Amino acid sequence: MVAKALTIAGSDSGGGAGIQADLKAFSANGVFGTSALTAITAQNTMGVTAVHPIPVDVVGAQIEAVLTDIRPDAIKIGMLFSPELIETVAKALADYDGPVVLDPVMIAKSGDALLQDEAVDALKSIILPRADLLTPNLPEAARILETSEAATEADALSQAEALRALGPKAILMKGGHAEGDTCTDLLLTKAGSHEFSATRINTRNTHGTGCTYSSTIAANLAKGVDMVTAVETAHSYLHAAIKAADDIDIGAGHGPVHHFHGMWS
Incomplete structure (x- = not known):
């Protein structure tokens, strides 16, 4: 039987991040993707011009519809936007016993806010303890911990330990924002702890990297591999997708990575 995964996240009309990136990553990694939309964004490679949260009862109904029939082998959570949405998702997943990857989406590549300020406490207290893996970049980790960004690997490890103390079983500190x-x-x-390193690629086309990374990890967990292997495989896949991003050259701003780099160019 084919592995199945569910993404609970916002929609990116530009197709590079959010639900769209997640479903592409699921498919590119051999997993059947399902989705529950938490918000609709008017977005392209230049920025976000509007955000419309989906009514919480509809978000809960989407999740229930998938869980009661298709039963995903892993779940990725992305944009949650508000405290009410966080509470709804946590309640909907109360009886789910598969792996959950949480990407704490806070700021779009363009700098636009995708999580309300008042939702940070709910994220920490309600949904972080539900995560098998939390995948923050350095700014997101700092915001959750209310501290400055990690400047060294020792700082990153210390912050990872502090985040793990909040409840997630594992933490992936992403170093893309470092120098x-x-x-x-x-x-x-x-x-x-485990380290995964790669040469930095000089490209402006990195929109959706966080979404793609976390959803690829979830896809591999859905296929039954262990956490370290899932992250290692996703790290290699994402590096290749970023390397191939300029081949498709979408939009005038931060274009998307090439999810299907192994299939077409």
């Missing part, structure tokens, strides 16, 4: 020619991601689990 230097090498990007290093740090995975912290109960068993210890």
